[in-house]
Amino acid sequence: MIDVKDLFKNNYIEKEVTVSGWIRNHRKQKEFGFIDFNDGTYFKNLQIVYDNSLDNFEEIQKLHIGSAITAKGKIIKSEGAGQSIEMKLSSFVLEGDCPEDYPIQPKRHTREFLREQAYLRMRTNLFGAVFRVRSVAAYAIHKFFQDSGYVYFHAPIITASDAEGAGEMFQITTLDLDKVAKNGKVEYDKDFFGKRAALTVSGQLQGETFAMAYKKIYTFGPTFRAENSNTKTHASEFWMIEPEIAFCDLDGDMDIMENMLKYVVKYVLDNCPEEMEFFDKFVENGLLDKLNKLINSHFTRIDHEEVIKILKKADVKWEFQPEFGQDIAKEHEKYITEYFNGPVFIKNWPKDIKAFYMKQNPDGKTVAAVDLEVPGAGELMGGSQREEDYDKLVSRMKELNMNQEELDWYLNLRKFGGCVHSGFGMGFERLLIYLTGVDNIRDVIPYPRTPGNCDF
Amino acid sequence: MIDVKDLFKNNYIEKEVTVSGWIRNHRKQKEFGFIDFNDGTYFKNLQIVYDNSLDNFEEIQKLHIGSAITAKGKIIKSEGAGQSIEMKLSSFVLEGDCPEDYPIQPKRHTREFLREQAYLRMRTNLFGAVFRVRSVAAYAIHKFFQDSGYVYFHAPIITASDAEGAGEMFQITTLDLDKVAKNGKVEYDKDFFGKRAALTVSGQLQGETFAMAYKKIYTFGPTFRAENSNTKTHASEFWMIEPEIAFCDLDGDMDIMENMLKYVVKYVLDNCPEEMEFFDKFVENGLLDKLNKLINSHFTRIDHEEVIKILKKADVKWEFQPEFGQDIAKEHEKYITEYFNGPVFIKNWPKDIKAFYMKQNPDGKTVAAVDLEVPGAGELMGGSQREEDYDKLVSRMKELNMNQEELDWYLNLRKFGGCVHSGFGMGFERLLIYLTGVDNIRDVIPYPRTPGNCDF
Numbered sequence: 001m002i003d004v005k006d007l008f009k010n011n012y013i014e015k016e017v018t019v020s021g022w023i024r025n026h027r028k029q030k031e032f033g034f035i036d037f038n039d040g041t042y043f044k045n046l047q048i049v050y051d052n053s054l055d056n057f058e059e060i061q062k063l064h065i066g067s068a069i070t071a072k073g074k075i076i077k078s079e080g081a082g083q084s085i086e087m088k089l090s091s092f093v094l095e096g097d098c099p100e101d102y103p104i105q106p107k108r109h110t111r112e113f114l115r116e117q118a119y120l121r122m123r124t125n126l127f128g129a130v131f132r133v134r135s136v137a138a139y140a141i142h143k144f145f146q147d148s149g150y151v152y153f154h155a156p157i158i159t160a161s162d163a164e165g166a167g168e169m170f171q172i173t174t175l176d177l178d179k180v181a182k183n184g185k186v187e188y189d190k191d192f193f194g195k196r197a198a199l200t201v202s203g204q205l206q207g208e209t210f211a212m213a214y215k216k217i218y219t220f221g222p223t224f225r226a227e228n229s230n231t232k233t234h235a236s237e238f239w240m241i242e243p244e245i246a247f248c249d250l251d252g253d254m255d256i257m258e259n260m261l262k263y264v265v266k267y268v269l270d271n272c273p274e275e276m277e278f279f280d281k282f283v284e285n286g287l288l289d290k291l292n293k294l295i296n297s298h299f300t301r302i303d304h305e306e307v308i309k310i311l312k313k314a315d316v317k318w319e320f321q322p323e324f325g326q327d328i329a330k331e332h333e334k335y336i337t338e339y340f341n342g343p344v345f346i347k348n349w350p351k352d353i354k355a356f357y358m359k360q361n362p363d364g365k366t367v368a369a370v371d372l373e374v375p376g377a378g379e380l381m382g383g384s385q386r387e388e389d390y391d392k393l394v395s396r397m398k399e400l401n402m403n404q405e406e407l408d409w410y411l412n413l414r415k416f417g418g419c420v421h422s423g424f425g426m427g428f429e430r431l432l433i434y435l436t437g438v439d440n441i442r443d444v445i446p447y448p449r450t451p452g453n454c455d456f
Numbered sequence: 457m458i459d460v461k462d463l464f465k466n467n468y469i470e471k472e473v474t475v476s477g478w479i480r481n482h483r484k485q486k487e488f489g490f491i492d493f494n495d496g497t498y499f500k501n502l503q504i505v506y507d508n509s510l511d512n513f514e515e516i517q518k519l520h521i522g523s524a525i526t527a528k529g530k531i532i533k534s535e536g537a538g539q540s541i542e543m544k545l546s547s548f549v550l551e552g553d554c555p556e557d558y559p560i561q562p563k564r565h566t567r568e569f570l571r572e573q574a575y576l577r578m579r580t581n582l583f584g585a586v587f588r589v590r591s592v593a594a595y596a597i598h599k600f601f602q603d604s605g606y607v608y609f610h611a612p613i614i615t616a617s618d619a620e621g622a623g624e625m626f627q628i629t630t631l632d633l634d635k636v637a638k639n640g641k642v643e644y645d646k647d648f649f650g651k652r653a654a655l656t657v658s659g660q661l662q663g664e665t666f667a668m669a670y671k672k673i674y675t676f677g678p679t680f681r682a683e684n685s686n687t688k689t690h691a692s693e694f695w696m697i698e699p700e701i702a703f704c705d706l707d708g709d710m711d712i713m714e715n716m717l718k719y720v721v722k723y724v725l726d727n728c729p730e731e732m733e734f735f736d737k738f739v740e741n742g743l744l745d746k747l748n749k750l751i752n753s754h755f756t757r758i759d760h761e762e763v764i765k766i767l768k769k770a771d772v773k774w775e776f777q778p779e780f781g782q783d784i785a786k787e788h789e790k791y792i793t794e795y796f797n798g799p800v801f802i803k804n805w806p807k808d809i810k811a812f813y814m815k816q817n818p819d820g821k822t823v824a825a826v827d828l829e830v831p832g833a834g835e836l837m838g839g840s841q842r843e844e845d846y847d848k849l850v851s852r853m854k855e856l857n858m859n860q861e862e863l864d865w866y867l868n869l870r871k872f873g874g875c876v877h878s879g880f881g882m883g884f885e886r887l888l889i890y891l892t893g894v895d896n897i898r899d900v901i902p903y904p905r906t907p908g909n910c911d912f
Contacts, residue, residue, distance in 0.1 A: 001703060003605055003671075020703035021671065022873050040670035040702075041605050068875040070703070095703070096844065096874035104872075119662075119865040120872065122669035132670070135608040142598050149459055149497050152591040156903040157613070157678050158626075158693050160910040170614075170628045170648070172655065174682045177627070177642040184640065186633040192626070192682055192692070193910035199628065206575075206903060206912060213578035214496035214588070215459075215477065222613050222677065226630045226648055236648070237614050246496075247457060247476035247526070247551065388552065409575040409912055416560075416576065417478050418552035419524040447612040447662060454616040454649035456662060456865055 001070070005042035007085060012075040019046065019087070020070040020095065022123065025106040028061050035063065036106075037071065037087075043129060043274035047078065050089040060089070065106060066098030066123075111443055118447055119456055126283070129275035130436055130444055133268055137435060138428070140267035141220060141241055144260050150243065151214040155203025155221055160195055161406050168226040169198040170236075199224035204242050204423060205357070205410050208386065211244035211421055212413050218243040220428075228451050232440045235429065237449040244423035250359070250368040250385045251301075253422035254345050257372055257381055258299045261343075265291050268435055284437025290376055291435070297342040304328075304349045304366070307336055314339075325350045325365075330378055337375040344373045356396050359385035370424075377434040383424025390414035457526070461498035463541060468531040475502065475543070476526040476551065478579065481562040484517050491519065492562075493527065493543075499585060499730035503534065506545040516545070521562060522554030522579075567899055574903055575912055582739070585731035586892055586900055589724055593891060594884070596723035597676060597697055600716050606699065607670040611659025611677055616651055617862055624682040625654040626692075655680035660698050660879060661813070661866050664842065667700035667877055668869050674699040676884075684907050688896045691885065693905040700879035706815070706824040706841045707757075709878035710801050713828055713837055714755045717799075721747050724891055740893025746832055747891070753798040760784075760805045760822070763792055770795075781806045781821075786834055793831040800829045812852050815841035826880075833890040839880025846870035 002017050021039025032051035039046075048071055050060055063069065070093040078086040103117050104124060114121040121127040142152065158172060174192040188195050203219040210217040219242040227234060243256065269276055269291060280287040311322035311332050320329040328336075328346075336344050347370040348361060358367035368385035387393045393414060397404055404411065432444040442448040447456045458473050477495025488507035495502075504527055506516055519525065526549040534542040559573050560580060570577040577583040598608065614628060630648040644651050659675040666673040675698040683690060699712065725732055725747060736743040767778035767788050776785040784792075784802075792800050803826040804817060814823035824841035843849045849870060853860055860867065888900040898904040903912045 005605060020875070022668075040607075041672070066873045068702075068873040095876065096870070098873045099871065102872050119665040119869070120669075122666060128669060131609070131666070132607055134610070135602075135606075138608050138610075139598055139602045142595055146591075146595045149461060150591075151496075151588055152594050153587070154590070154594075154678070154695060154902055156693065156905060156912070158680075158905050158910060161912075168630070170630060171633070172626045172628050173633070174624070174626060175633070177629070177631070177633070177636055180633055181636050181640050181642050184637050186637050192684075192907060193905070194908045195910065197910050209575040209912070210578060210587070210902070212478075213576075213584060216497070222610070224614075228648075237612065239610060246524075412575070414552070415555065416558050417522045417524040417554045419476070420551065446610055446666070449612060449614050449649070451648060452650045454614060454651065454653050456612070456617075456665070 003041040004037070004039045004044075004046045007046060007075060008042055008044065013077060013085070014074060016072065016074050016090070017087070018070060018072045021068070023063055023065055023067050023069060023098075024123075026063055026065055033061055035071075035089075037069075038128075040128070043125070043132070043272075043278065047080065047086040048073065048089050049086055054089065054091075060092065063092075063094070064098045064100060064102070066102040066104065068095035068098075069093065070095055111440070115442055115448075122446075125278060126438075127443070129272075129278050130432070130438055131446060133272050133275050133436055134432055134444065136271050137264055137268050137432065138220070140264045140271075141218075141260070141428075143267070144263045145216075145218045145243065148216070150216040150218050151210065153203070153207060153210045153217045153219050155200065155206045155219045155242070157200055157222065158193075158197050159200045160193060160197050161205075169201060170224050170226045172197050172199060201225060202240070202242065202425065204244065204425065205407070207242050207244040207423065208410070208413055208421065211246045211423070212417065212419075215246045216243070217245075230451060232442075233430070233433075235441045235445060235448050235450055238441070238445065239428040240425055241428060242423060242425045244421065246419055246421045248422045249420050250347060250370060250383075250422060253383050253385065253424060254299070254301060254347070254370055257345075257370075257383060257424055258343075261372075261380070262295050264431070265435065266295050269295075279437050287437045294343060294374065299343045299345055299372070300340040301345045301347060302340075304346050307332070307346050310339060311335065325352070327353050333373045333378040337373050342375065346371050346373060354384070356400050356402060357384075357386050357393065359387045360389075360392055360396070368422075374434065377430070380430055380434060381424050381426040383422060385420065385422040388414055388418045388420055390418070459497040460493070460495045460500075460502045463502060463531060463543075464498055464500060469533060469541070470530060472528065472530050472546070473543070474526060474528045477524070479519055479521055479523050479525060479554075480579075482519055482521055489517055491527075491545075493525075494584075496584070499581070499588070499728075499734065503536065503542040504529065504545050505542055510545065510547075516548065519548075519550070520554045520556060520558070522558040522560060524551035524554075525549065526551055567896070571898055571904075578902075581734060582894075583899070585728075585734050586888070586894055587902060589728050589731050589892055590888055590900065592727050593720055593724050593887065594676070596720045596727075597674075597716070597884075599723070600719045601672075601674045601699065604672065606672040606674050607666065609659070609663060609666045609673045609675050611656065611662045611675045611698070613656055613678065614649075614653055615656045616649060616653050617661075625657060626680050626682045627652065627654050629653070657681060658696070658698065658881065660700065660881065661863070663698050663700040663879065664866070664869055664877065667702045667879070668873065668875075671702045672699070673701075686907060688898075689886070689889075691897045691901060691904050691906055694897070694901065695884040696881055697884060698879060698881045700877065702875055702877045704878045705876055706803060706826060706878060709839050709841065709880060710755070710757060710803070710826055713801075713826075713839060713880055714799075717828075717836070718751050720887070721891065722751050725751075735893050743893045750799060750830065755799040755801055755828070756796040757801045757803060758796075760802050763788075763802050766795060767791065781808070783809050789829045789834040793829050798831065802827050802829060810840070812856050812858060813840075813842050813849070815843045816845075816848055816852070824878075830890065833886070836886055836890060837880050837882040839878060841876065841878040844870055844874045844876055846874070
């Protein structure tokens with residue numbers, strides 16, 4: 001058995017080969033027929049042609065869409081437009097039949113319908129492409145960091161700390177809830193970990209402990225938010241990449257963010273050309289231009305304060321008025337990337353709207369935080385230099401009424417050979433939305449979990 | 457700033473360089489001194505030498521163990537035994553001091569003590585090596601599958617199904633347990649997903665849905681067991697690799713298991729030679745021999761029934777009597793790998809002790825399941841051909857009183873172009889225990905979660 005991808009990428013002309021896969025479409029004529037065959041290793045179908053010179057011609061003509069077959073035949077140059085090769089069938093085995101009410105027919109299905117058929121939707125062009133790009137992009141991220149000497153760190157998923165407070169958390173428990181209801185009390189001492197535990201919202205704090213040993217580390221794993229949001233960009237379970245780098249300031253952090261993004265985009269363009277062309281044609285016109293431009297663009301770096309000035313000067317009727325000391329809205333993000341005609345790092349944000357661990361700038365008002373805004377997608381990554389000064393970090397935690405004791409280990413990193421260090425986070429699905437043009441997070445996660453939805 | 461690894465791997469002799477990292481040890485003489493310097497990019501320390509010709513000699517001599525410094529100096533050939541290079545210090549900056557009560561001193565600490573200092577233990581030789589090997593092995597797994605055309609699939613972590621029943625599950629909820637206790641009832645319709653949800657124990661069933669689209673897929677993600685076991689090999693949160701391959705029978709499955717394992721072992725030996733030598737010397741004598749032998753060995757393939765015959769014939773006083781139709785014990789695993797002097801695939805297991813989805817053999821008694829036993833570690837992976845026959849699968853589920861409706865999507869895979877397919881699972885930590893010789897799972901996971909333990 002050979003992969004269809006090999007057939008397209010190497011020369012098998014006039015060679016007899018065997019392939020196993022599925023029938024995507026079947027067009028029958030009186031004396032011959034065409035099967036669109038796909039084995040999942042390649043975006044394009046292999047066209048299999050047959051005619052009535054075969055003994056079992058009638059049997060072949062009965063093959064259903066969706067069936068699994070093993071086909072044997074000779075690879076020949078295709079005369080059809082846009083197809084380099086096809087297979088002239090000599091024999092086949094029906095591995096598994098498929099009924100005529102098979103939901104995935106060779107026609108246009110809505111994405112909503114396919115979401116309900118999530119366990120089958122990878123068999124369509126669109127989702128076949130999305131989840132291959134997901135796989136290739138994930139590998140590109142690993143490859144970028146491993147080739148640069150980073151250590152991959154598996155942050156814990158179950159945590160007893162809710163320190164980052166990045167959103168509501170899912171509680172995990174082995175207590176029998178029916179018994180809790182019956183007994184009228186919650187006995188955490190009898191819970192699995194002897195205390196309240198939850199699903200992580202970020203591996204950053206633990207990531208810093210690894211950066212203080214290996215200098216350069218990254219996480220790549222699932223994170224969770226129990227937020228009751230039903231938007232195109234929110235999911236309860238999603239994958240995050242969180243690099244953390246010792247002896248690295250905010251400028252160095254931005255260098256890494258920029259290099260990583262360009263690398264991953266280029267890797268996906270190089271390794272999924274068929275899929276990316278498909279997205280460009282059928283999902284987001286101009287996608288390839290957008291991505292090629294990104295690879296070659298200079299990323300602007302500008303202070304939050306300067307951004308507000310530009311927004312205030314702009315001849316635009318804002319829905320939300322830009323203000324010094326405030327967050328910026330989607331419309332502002334859009335304006336700024338258009339203003340600079342490319343990706344923009346907005347840095348040095350007002351301290352009060354950012355997390356406790358970010359490096360406090362000498363001005364007393366801002367922190368060394370950065371968001372990367374990209375044309376057409378808004379915020380793609382966020383990072384910061386971390387506060388390495390023990391006293392400043394403690395006083396910030398006190399201001400925010402945070403439990404210092406729970407994070408003593410995190411604070412200790414500042415005592416035991418601490419140093420300037422920085423990191424950032426990228427939501428993997430956000431990257432995929434940007435890479436594919438598919439604009440709903442439910443369509444770039446294999447089995448999305450959102451409020452009220454936990455199927456398959 | 458340059459990585460210490462670069463200094464060792466390339467020629468910097470007589471060149472002035474700058475490095476940032478941490479002081480592992482500091483030996484002071486009256487007129488000179490030696491700093492063991494490590495920046496986390498390389499297993500070996502860089503020795504930094506200095507003498508009293510430097511203006512700030514006294515200041516240097518005060519540098520504490522654990523401190524972070526940036527050091528500038530010339531790389532010279534080392535005259536010390538076993539060291540290829542060292543750095544002659546010209547200047548330094550103290551990035552972060554470290555108090556004298558720093559827990560990680562240059563002496564032997566027990567693993568139990570270091571487990572309590574999990575956020576610092578990566579700074580020791582042992583754990584520094586363990587978690588680098590963890591990172592490199594993870595990458596090797598990705599590289600093996602990606603280079604072979606597999607699609608990496610992120611299985612869902614939160615699930616509403618407990619179909620596999622592989623052990624007790626953690627429940628996840630956003631219900632306020634105090635309110636549950638107060639109100640005396642559990643209202644799942646008000647829970648986040650509108651029903652009971654839990655953490656996954658395996659991504660296999662969803663993995664099969666992807667294999668039926670891409671032919672070859674693998675998962676690599678966290679899985680969970682709420683088992684109240686306090687053993688060296690049990691953790692509540694661990695990472696699993698679960699490949700799934702369409703048009704592949706049990707023999708093909710074993711080929712992939714064997715190839716993958718040999719590839720990963722070789723990759724780690726090639727890319728972590730210093731770490732592996734350290735484990736061989738200080739953790740498991742003979743480790744390198746064991747692993748090199750594995751790479752070059754032929755993996756025996758034998759039926760479970762034949763194994764029982766061998767065990768019954770053996771001149772050994774068993775603690776557990778080997779029996780046809782029964783599972784085998786640790787002592788049997790050990791005997792069998794010694795008997796064949798290498799890794800052994802035990803296949804065609806009694807149906808009643810294996811999972812519902814395994815392919816039923818024509819004998820009516822066994823299933824096409826396989827466990828890989830390796831010398832010195834016992835079971836390393838388990839796999840099977842999956843039952844592709846809809847009716848047989850349904851009747852097996854009925855025998856086991858399983859909820860068929862909940863798994864209708866899984867069953868449908870057998871209707872919609874199903875085919876012979878197989879897969880396997882490997883616990884990543886089990887592999888690491890085998891690779892490093894470190895025999896406690898708590899010591900190969902960055903922040904282990906076990907009953908009663910959920911720190912950091």
